[in-house]
Amino acid sequence: MADQLESKLGISKKGISCALDLKEKYKTHQPICVPGEKTKILMPENLLNINLDLESLEDPMPLSLMATRDPESPMSMAAAARLSPKAGKNKFVGEVMRIVADASKHENVTHAINMLHENDFHPKAIGEVVRQTNRAIVQTRKQFSSALRQNLHALLDGEMAPRLFVKEFFQLTENGNLRHDIRKRLVTSMLLSTTIRPSIKFLFLENFDRLPEAVRMTIIRDVLTAPENHHTEVIKEELAWIVNNEKGGSFKYH
Numbered sequence: 001m002a003d004q005l006e007s008k009l010g011i012s013k014k015g016i017s018c019a020l021d022l023k024e025k026y027k028t029h030q031p032i033c034v035p036g037e038k039t040k041i042l043m044p045e046n047l048l049n050i051n052l053d054l055e056s057l058e059d060p061m062p063l064s065l066m067a068t069r070d071p072e073s074p075m076s077m078a079a080a081a082r083l084s085p086k087a088g089k090n091k092f093v094g095e096v097m098r099i100v101a102d103a104s105k106h107e108n109v110t111h112a113i114n115m116l117h118e119n120d121f122h123p124k125a126i127g128e129v130v131r132q133t134n135r136a137i138v139q140t141r142k143q144f145s146s147a148l149r150q151n152l153h154a155l156l157d158g159e160m161a162p163r164l165f166v167k168e169f170f171q172l173t174e175n176g177n178l179r180h181d182i183r184k185r186l187v188t189s190m191l192l193s194t195t196i197r198p199s200i201k202f203l204f205l206e207n208f209d210r211l212p213e214a215v216r217m218t219i220i221r222d223v224l225t226a227p228e229n230h231h232t233e234v235i236k237e238e239l240a241w242i243v244n245n246e247k248g249g250s251f252k253y254h
Contacts, residue, residue: 011092015059022062026069031174031212041180041212044137047078048130060086060093064100067113073106074140077133080109080116084129088121108136144172148186156195166203170210184215188222194231201235208242216242 025032032042035055046052047066056062066079080100087094094117101113112129119125151168154160173183191201208216220239226232 011061012056012059014056015061018056018059019061019065022065023069026065032066033212038213040214042075044074044078044133047075047082048133050082054082058082060090060096064096067097067100067109068103068105071105072140073108074133074137076104076106076109077112077129077136080113081126081129081133084116084121084126087116088126094121108132148172155200162197162200162203166200166207169204170207174210180212180215183211184218184222187211187215188219191219191223191235192226192232194229198231198234202238205235205238205242 022032024030034040034042034046035053035057042057046054047063060083063079063083067076067083070076070079080097083093083097087097097113098117101110101117104110104113112132116125116129148169151160151165151172155162155165169186173186187204190196190204193201211219220243223232223239224236
């Protein structure tokens, strides 16, 4: 009976469980990771990649939750685009998308879903939503990158408090869905910079656990293997302590 209901509605117990887990992640501001990749944060491109198996995230419930609750419109748009083909085939899922359109905090998501309904989820309409999502991804990243540059100039000119700079740095890199390699390069350059004061670098390390583990370990490796100078010695000591604290043992960089 349950299997028949799941088949009719297009949802599953695993999908509902996944949606509840996502709800908690949004509530506690935890990153959403690619299924099976605990160190890889889910990006809008992952949702648009139809060749990527997202496991329980493929279910309409978690996708509709992302389309409704995600704080960044590219992620919400990408979730709606991923869900669209299912909505075209399943009446219940189509009605769920109407609710998403009404509840989403992003006007472009509401507009896109309404357009999909008007066109009965035709493949061309779905393709247009995918194109709109790709444009939103590029535009959002440009905006966040520009804001990062402006904040850095304000910090160096003494017009922005260090703690506020670091706080906004992490907010911008997270909300802007910056690629992991870009995020790694930015943090590494901050820690190795000769113009950034040590006190600011320690503020970065206070927030170090907000980065995915793979990114953290790559940053640690790059900083510990960088040439020695008086700007980096204390930071290397602190990173060595972080490695020992996370992994155990008696790691030393010397």
